[in-house]
Amino acid sequence: MSLLSAAFEPCAFIEKTRQPDGLGGYKTTYKEGAEFEAAISFNNTLEARTAQKQGVKSLYTVTTARGVGLEYHEIIKRISDGKLFRITSNAADNHTPASASFSIEQTSAEEWTLE
Numbered sequence: 001m002s003l004l005s006a007a008f009e010p011c012a013f014i015e016k017t018r019q020p021d022g023l024g025g026y027k028t029t030y031k032e033g034a035e036f037e038a039a040i041s042f043n044n045t046l047e048a049r050t051a052q053k054q055g056v057k058s059l060y061t062v063t064t065a066r067g068v069g070l071e072y073h074e075i076i077k078r079i080s081d082g083k084l085f086r087i088t089s090n091a092a093d094n095h096t097p098a099s100a101s102f103s104i105e106q107t108s109a110e111e112w113t114l115e
Contacts, residue, residue, distance in 0.1 A: 004063070004102065007039035014075035014084065014114075030114050032077060039063040040078055040085065040109070059110060060085060066095050066103040075112060086112040 013033035018026040043059040051059065062070060062085065070076065074087045088108045095105035 008037035010079040011036055011038045012077045014077055036068050062107045062109050063104055066105045070107045084112040085109040
């Protein structure tokens with residue numbers, strides 16, 4: 001087991017669905033979807049702290065195995081504590097090259113609450 005994989009913990013995609021409410025509108029519901037492994041770390045760099053002072057929510061880095069493919073605005077849940085995160089970048093933009101000895105991708109995220 002590598003040090004990186006030891007940091008991974010169970011997470012789940014949060015799926016958003018809309019159903020007719022019977023009155024001509026729609027009701028939005030959320031449910032847990034497929035599970036995956038990720039390491040979610042708080043970003044406390046100087047740049048992140050400066051952004052927080054300017055109103056940006058808490059920033060996190062989400063590291064997954066390459067191929068999980070987290071996408072911008074996707075919602076994920078860390079199973080251990082139920083904390084939700086909204087992805088604020090695309091995994092396709094930040095991943096290891098094919099020649100690397102390990103295969104990961106990273107996204108940025110912020111803490112999130114459902115509507």
